[in-house]
Amino acid sequence: MDYRIKLAKRMLFNQKGSLFGAVLAVTIGILVIHVNFVIFQGLFDAIVRDISDYNTGDVIITDEFDFIDKSDQSLIRWFERIPVVQAATPRLSTSSEMNMTKNGKLIEETRISLVGVDPFNDVRASTVHETVTEGSYVFSRNSIVLGSNIARDLGGAQVGDSVKVLVVDRWGQDQIKRFTVTGIANSPGGQGFDYSGVIHIDTLRDMMSRHGDTGSFMVKLYDHSKALEVKEFFLRSFPNEDFIAETTEEASEAQLEGFRSGIAMINMIGYFGMMASAFAIVTIQMMLVNGKTRQIGVMRSIGAKRKDILIIFIFQGMIIGAIGAGVGTAAGLGYTVYAKETKMSFNGSLPLEVTYNWEKVIQTALMSFILAIIASLYPSYRATKLLPVEAMRSV
Amino acid sequence: MSSVLEINNMSKIYGEADNRVKALDDVSFSIKQGEFVLIVGSSGSGKSTLLNMIGLLDHPTKGKISIDGIDTTTLNDDKISSFRNKKLGFIFQFSNLLTDLSVLENVLLPLQIGGNNTGEKDAMDLLKAVGLEDQIYKRANKISGGQAQRVAIARGLINKPSIVLADEPTGNLDSVTSATIVQLMKSMAKKLNQTFIIVTHDREHFGNVDRVITIKDGKAFEGDMPSEMEITV
Incomplete structure (x- = not known):
């Protein structure tokens, strides 16, 4: 195994508190998006389902006259x-x-x-x-x-x-x-x-x-x-x-339009949550870099290049992103399964139409993974800027 | 015997204008292959600054440092890193092992940084030579200060460098352990015909050595006492 990958893993896993904090930040970011999706998309789909089941079917035929x-x-x-x-x-x-x-x-x-x-x-x-x-x-x-x-x-x-x-x-x-x-x-x-x-x-x-x-x-x-x-x-x-034929979505567009905007806004809030988790990663990784300043100086003095240091800390971001994406997706899917199996509804109202949107699940996991890497760029860059002789003085 | 290190008219000035401090003042000397050299001087005399310059951890304000005939002042950051990896070994006062790695992994690190992943036998041999063959898989933070310094010596030697630089290698050790470490460095230097440049204020621990350079007020003098002649090239 490449020494940089080994070091990145060891440095991170030996700081269990930091690792836990960073993974938790990513996990919560993903979970918020999954919960939002289950509730709000579930509510939207439930309304579409009921409109279809009660009023329009999958296709509704009317006449111009x-x-x-x-x-x-x-x-x-x-x-x-x-x-x-x-x-x-x-x-x-x-x-x-x-x-x-x-x-x-x-x-x-x-x-x-x-x-x-x-x-x-x-x-x-x-x-x-x-x-x-x-x-x-x-x-x-x-x-x-x-x-x-x-x-x-x-x-x-x-x-x-x-x-x-x-x-x-x-x-x-x-x-x-x-x-x-x-x-x-x-x-x-x-x-x-x-x-x-x-x-x-x-x-x-x-x-x-x-x-x-x-x-x-x-x-x-x-x-x-x-x-x-x-x-x-x-x-x-x-x-x-003079027939008019419309799908459920077309027939109920006026009714659903406002709801659709609401979902887009809720999703935005979810993505802002994910951004907040990225800031948490930046903070935690800055702490990791500060805690390893002397070791970075040692590595530089025995020949590690700036790019080697960069790789170590970016790889840490990848580890945080991968674990966070995995745990967050598992937690999100767990919530989705729970909502589906219990036919979740609020105050005995409309039962949510819970679906597994794999495209969105993968997209959310990938986005959080990439965000974790992006979040690690600045701390990694800071680590490369440490001069060996200065870093060695760090206690 | 050829010169492994040549320093010509090197000065290092910190700060600017009224705050200028001349840490090294027109220092020149050379060191031959296999020499065991002590750099001594009082606190703040500039000996650690000199070692940092030789170790390419810092840049001189003026002058030239050549190692194995290569002028290091013309190298860029990446080349300096590679040069440090291939040509220099470091032993620090606090050993500075990477605590996330085992003893063996610490010794292997300079090889792996240089892209060589096949040096495990050499590392084992070196750890055996420094008397740590039974500690190789221990985490670096689980061994004593003396053992850590032995690991640092093995790490400093693993790449067969042109020069091993040691900054106060006994400064953090008790007198018995210091004596053991000094003996170990001397024996390794003799056995491997390895050049050692050691900065220390514990002159007496080292006994007879090939050469002593004294730094006083940023100037280099040959011999133990500041009354000796300033070295000129």
Whole structure:
């Protein structure tokens, strides 16, 4: 082994306190970035996941003129012939007014969002039915699932209660229908239908006088990464229609844009943390150099060149960076595994969507390693500037 | 016998203007191969400054130092480092071993700095010669002061240098250990025909030597006493 590498290792490992401090600085720097990523990216991905699961699927089809007039079944069959498509389902929505009489008292909830679903296909393409915490999902033409907030606003509507819904049809006429509450939906994070009512799509079509019309098609894929391909294939296949096809990210861009900026800022804070750890390395290495001044003088006097001294201390920076990157990455991955296995959420809210972003893991480890080397440059340079005769006088 | 060291009109001045201190004043002398030379003088006389100049650890303000016929004042920093490594051996007052290395690794260090990784047998032989064959794997900070000074002697000799320079090699040792170290240096000098230049204020510990140079007020004098003639070339 090259004597410089041997000396760098020995000098560092014989100063266990300094080594521990420097490695800890790098480790904390990396851990902060991993924790930030798990929490904030996890929150972002969880919102995207819920938007996709509840509202848009992986690809959402709408029409430039508000309604799709192509038959549900023909479009569902068309999509389900594509091997990566798991399911497709039609949706129709409108605003409505709802009221309920409870204990002889009329409770009115104005202008709530009403969503029409195809009960058979919806459970295949969406997980909204999983948010039904009491009762069951829409199963008949006169059943309604109320979002938990609507149920609360209606004075505590329960399964079995009857509600009256008013919708204005396409001709401007009020259409009123009575429904039986069959389920209450409550989604952690609130991306589901907590503020909506869910009914059978054909009932809503009848009320809106929009027979055969559909507001949107949710298309769920086995592999989300194929969303763009499916979208483009769909648009190529119907060039003469007025369809709009968007991926989840495209459809929810306005909603996610602010969040994305927030994540970028949090990441910046993480990288500043890493910079702070680099300053800690500079300080610790300066202490190492000061503690070894006499030995540097001895080495110089017996023939070591300035570059040899430089190599020794830069190699120490590499050791600190490598150990710190290793320990920090292990700690970060440990936290990620913990967050994933425990389905981490905050205050029982949205469960984080924890993913292993290997590219980012490697990038963070590499960046901290390089930063540790850069941080060791100045102390190393200082070490080379010591004159042997001066260094030898150091006690 | 050829000269291994030649110093011509060398002066060293520290400070500037009103604060000028002439540490060495127009010093000239030469030393032959195999000589065992003591440089003596009172504290602050300039003897350590002289040794630093010969060891190329510091630059003279004026004059020339030639070692093995090479004018060292013209060498750049890297060449000076290589020159120190190949041509000079150092023994310091506090031995100055690298405490992170073992005894053997300390002795091997000058060879490894020079790019030679095959000198383990030579190092073992030298450690045996200085009586430390049973200490070779000990950490340098786990041995006594006398043992450390023996290791320093072995380290100073490992590259077969033209000159071994020793700065107060017995200055930190008790009288019994000092006598052992002096004997060891003398015997190694004789055995290897090695030039030794030793700065000391313990003149009596060294007994008979080939040559004594006395430094007084920055000037060099031949012999033990300052009353001797100033050396001129």
